[in-house]
Amino acid sequence: MQVHRVSYHVKGIVSLADYAIRYFRMVTEKAKHKAKVISFFESYGLKATMEAFGIKERTIYFWKKQLKQGGGKLEALNEKSKRPKSIRKRNWPEEIANEIRRLRKDHPNLGKDKIHLFLKTFCQKNSFQCPSESTIGNLIRDAGGLRIFPVKVNHNGKIIKKKRVKKARKPRCFIADHPGHCGSFDSIEKIIHGSRRYIITFTDVYSRFSLAWATTSHASKAAQEFFDLVSFLFPFPLEFVLTDNGSEFMKHFDQRLRELHVTHWHTYPKTPKMNAHAERFNRTIQEEYIDFHEWELLEPTKFNIGLMKHLLWYNTERPHYGINLQTPVRYIQDNFPKDCNMYLTYTAR
Numbered sequence: 001m002q003v004h005r006v007s008y009h010v011k012g013i014v015s016l017a018d019y020a021i022r023y024f025r026m027v028t029e030k031a032k033h034k035a036k037v038i039s040f041f042e043s044y045g046l047k048a049t050m051e052a053f054g055i056k057e058r059t060i061y062f063w064k065k066q067l068k069q070g071g072g073k074l075e076a077l078n079e080k081s082k083r084p085k086s087i088r089k090r091n092w093p094e095e096i097a098n099e100i101r102r103l104r105k106d107h108p109n110l111g112k113d114k115i116h117l118f119l120k121t122f123c124q125k126n127s128f129q130c131p132s133e134s135t136i137g138n139l140i141r142d143a144g145g146l147r148i149f150p151v152k153v154n155h156n157g158k159i160i161k162k163k164r165v166k167k168a169r170k171p172r173c174f175i176a177d178h179p180g181h182c183g184s185f186d187s188i189e190k191i192i193h194g195s196r197r198y199i200i201t202f203t204d205v206y207s208r209f210s211l212a213w214a215t216t217s218h219a220s221k222a223a224q225e226f227f228d229l230v231s232f233l234f235p236f237p238l239e240f241v242l243t244d245n246g247s248e249f250m251k252h253f254d255q256r257l258r259e260l261h262v263t264h265w266h267t268y269p270k271t272p273k274m275n276a277h278a279e280r281f282n283r284t285i286q287e288e289y290i291d292f293h294e295w296e297l298l299e300p301t302k303f304n305i306g307l308m309k310h311l312l313w314y315n316t317e318r319p320h321y322g323i324n325l326q327t328p329v330r331y332i333q334d335n336f337p338k339d340c341n342m343y344l345t346y347t348a349r
Contacts, residue, residue: 180236184278
């Protein structure tokens with residue numbers, strides 16, 4: 001028995017399918033509106049179209065011209081780039097461009113604001129007008145970026161290309177609107193009598209519910225174990241996790257997030273404000289507890305027992321300005337009474 005496809009011997013089915021794909025996937029809403037105006041114009045004339053849509057005569061004829069040049073395809077009405085064909089070129093002396101190249105070569109990846117300070121002295125000596133910081137940035141971009149990276153060579157003498165992995169960043173407009181929407185992780189380093197100790201911290205961005213744990217290791221395995229502890233103690237599943245670019249939040253920590261299908265956001269380098277909730281908790285926990293029990297960090301197990309007692313008070317009794325002087329537990333119970341399974345020792349106001 002021979003089986004034929006649905007479109008077999010159906011005239012025009014391929015053209016219809018092609019038109020449907022182009023209409024729904026390649027034509028913008030604005031282009032569809034333009035096509036509607038042109039159709040209205042051809043049916044009711046120029047005057048009615050101008051009154052109905054408030055569009056000028058030359059605009060209608062320009063759209064018709066675009067449609068005709070595009071062979072009648074609606075995607076011809078899509079918005080084109082408005083970039084000018086002839087762009088004004090920066091006309092700075094070659095000596096200034098060479099000096100910028102020299103500075104970037106002698107001091108790899110020096111920022112445009114620092115280059116401006118050196119270039120100002122150079123321009124004064126040579127009677128040149130000094131470009132502004134933004135112009136210096138544009139000149140660097142025109143020269144190809146002038147970025148220099150360390151070169152690694154293998155045993156055969158060949159250069160190993162360094163692949164920079166793009167990391168997901170927290171959206172600028174993001175606002176947590178329920179518990180577990182976003183959890184911030186960070187770490188604190190302390191040196192006690194020559195011994196390094198680390199406190200890994202967690203803060204729920206929405207409710208300010210926070211946890212911390214001291215450890216002797218700064219490896220990603222320790223951060224992964226702390227994440228498992230947070231998942232056990234915090235009764236809401238985390239949807240997004242925000243960390244800095246520290247090595248403790250790589251490898252094992254990142255693998256665990258992938259296993260649970262949790263999105264891992266990273267902050268930009270040297271931008272602590274992107275992880276402001278974790279930074280605020282780090283300072284609070286240091287000023288209210290860690291600084292008074294530093295000597296106990298030599299024995300992390302003993303330190304963590306006292307720390308857990310403090311965190312119980314922190315989450316159930318201590319008021320927080322960020323949540324209208326409520327406790328994190330009470331704030332969760334007031335806003336999510338049905339979904340909250342949090343039964344801790346003290347939950348009164």
